[in-house]
Amino acid sequence: MIDWDRLGHELDAEGSAVIEKLLTRQECESLAALYPLDPLFRSRVVMERHGFGRGEYKYFDYPLPERLAGLREEVYARLAPIANQWNQAMGIEVRYPPRHADFIARCHAAGQTRPTPLLLQYGADDYNCLHQDLYGEHVFPLQLVILLSEPERDFTGGEFVMTEQRPRMQSRPMVLPLGQGDAAVIAVHHRPVQGTRGVYRVNLRHGVSRVRSGQRHTAGIIFHDAQ
8 A cells, every 4th residue: 555645755855756566567567568569659769869868668659558547547646736735835836636637638738639658668788868758838747657677687777867956056866776566756857845045946857777688668657748
């Protein structure tokens, strides 16, 4: 059972939190096995062609796989109150509705109609540069990253990393240790931090360090759609 209060406190403190064993080993392997099934996806991105790193990923098309669609709705409902608190603290007027379907309707009305949940595949020497998943005007400030492979069994290296940039300070590096089925809830873009002179925004980016051997699969659940 997920301790959402603990998760909220960790997000407020760090901009990230880990949900252990969100998916079973069988669920992870079933999702990873979808990668070769091109009809399920709307596009494939080879990272090296765009300067994003090395490796590749595919965006699912609608309808999403049932398990991912369910998680997208259920986790959004838990994160929306946190997202609203963050925006209020940062002086951002946007508020997020309780139901994911209503937020997606907002995205689609603005022309953001392409689904963003994705599968990522890395082999030896692949990596993902630090980035932010922003796809249009409407951005939900939190997202979910689920490791589908087992470290040290399926691959070595390939740590999930984040950096946090505070004003007039050097970037703070973070490594989130994940096992198979673990999910990282992370800030997409920025988060509020309480300082001596009030609340200010810090920017966050995330990526994956070099995979030294094997193959690594990840599922990403982004709650806003893309233009």
